[in-house]
Amino acid sequence: MKVTHKNPHSPLFAHRHATITLTLLSLLAPLLQACKKLLEVKAPVTNLNAANVYNSDLTAASVLTGIYATMSKGSFATGKQSVSLLAGFSSDEFTLYSGVTNNSYIVYYKNTLNANQNLQGNQYWGELYRYIFFCNSAIEGLDKATTLSSQVKQQLYGEALFIRAFCYFYLVNFFGDVPLITSTDYKVNISLPRSPAADVYRQSITDLKAAKELLSSNYLDGNLQNSAAAERLRPTRWAAQALLARVYLYIGNYAAADTAATNVINQSSLFTLPDLDNAFIKNSQEAIWQLQPVTSGRNTEDAFIFIIPSSGPSDAAGVSPGTPCYLSPWLLQAFNGQDLRKMHWVNQITVNNTTYYYPYKYKLTTETPVNEYLIVLRLAEQYLIRAEARVWQNKLPAALADLNSIRHRAGLKDTTAASRESLLASILQERRVELFSEWGHRWLDLKRTNKVNEVMSQITSKKGSTWNTNWQWYPLPVDDIQKNSKLVQNPGY
Secondary structure (H helix, E strand, O other): OOOOOOOOOOOOOOOOOHHHHHHHHHHHHHHHHHHHHHHHOOOOOOOOOOOOOOOOOOOOOOHHHHHHHHHHHHOOOOOOOOOOHHHHHHOOOOOOOOOOOOOOHHHOOOOOOOOOOOOOOOOHHHHHHHHHHHHHHHHHHHHHHOOHHHHHHHHHHHHHHHHHHHHHHHHHHHHOOOOOOOOOHHHHHOOOOOOOHHHHHHHHHHHHHHHHHHHHOOOOOOOOOOOOOOOOOOOOOOHHHHHHHHHHHHHHHHHHHHHHHHHHHHHOOOOOOOOOHOOOOOOOOOOEEEEOOOOOOOOOHHHHHHHHOOOOOOOOOOOOOOOEEEEEEEHHHHHOOOOOOHOOOOEEEEOOOOOOEEEEEOOOOOOOOOOOOEEEEEEEHHHHHHHHHHHHEEEHHHHHHHHHHHHHOOOOOOOOOOOOOHHHHHHHHHHHHHOOOOOOOHHHHHOOOHHHHHHHHHHHOOOOOOOOOHOOOOOOHHHHHHHHHOOOOOOOO
């Protein structure tokens, strides 16, 4: 079937004629071409359609594997438009290289996004909703499946729910209220208004609670047969618990965040805090969920975009990602002088008498074999989530213990913070130097702790612009608003 899309970035309206067959083919193509390691064997059929793809455990598993392969190649997770890069520009993590002419970087860096310009703040909208559509399609297909083994059907259902919740977490934190889409019915989706963020979180919690009961407690291979797989590429119930802990923290349900994070931390046979140089390798003991690089001969795209070569920073134009940023002086100043993270996770290069500091969590670019996978969820965040949740519950000694677990790995002594206020400040500081350059954590932390205006009013002026509180939310795509009268743009755009 031929499908014509007026706007490829507008998934709310692009699937009028789309079928599950089209979705499966679009997912399986990158999988079969670039992600063979996950699946390990070829698909048994070449003519996939909605009638037969969910008749086989292997082809059904390929659908979700295809989502991970697509995410590994997509803009949101990795590369020169990744959330780690652009949200880092929006906050106070990165300095934009003066030679950059790429306007999509400049507007993030100066917090001057314009909804009327193409892909200024809303590229993630389209990509994340496409992943949600794929998940909804998979859920509907699995609901109708009658010949899959119960183990495979259960695992895949859990994976689809988990990925949907993961996407909604970022949508609601970048855009605020967003349409809540849980089916592939375009007649419904085409006219949905923005749902309150509380409703989106509620759906995500429902999805994650179901996912943690459905997903395997052990890592599975691409065929979902081996329950002791070495690769940490398929979500487990611990990934669902980890994301659930984060969601609970963001909505202020601290007791639930504490419980969910504890459930993950207690899995000491699976997860530990390794030394700093082994935290970001493939199948790291800290990794709860990773994405496998799918470009032949390359390690993570984060390494390509962040590691500055001997020639210095460069514009990111065309096919080459370039190295358009380096760590801001504000972030560098946040590190304690004895912090081993600055020694192991930050590198530097001097070019023409100018020294640039850059993220060095991922250290490999073109080296083969691939030895680094992109970490999506990791154990250190769970300790920090639990520490913060425990402070709010007045469990200060327990919160101190969690915070100090992270500090000790970094070579730091116990924190001197003792009061609730000082502990919360110390945890936010620790999140800043632990999670920098990862998945937009700093940008989201500033917003959820209501510090974004205080911090960005100072930082934005130093970037050569003026801060407006409206800029903490990215704009919705104008095309979608024009097609749906029930969609309302964010203030200020």
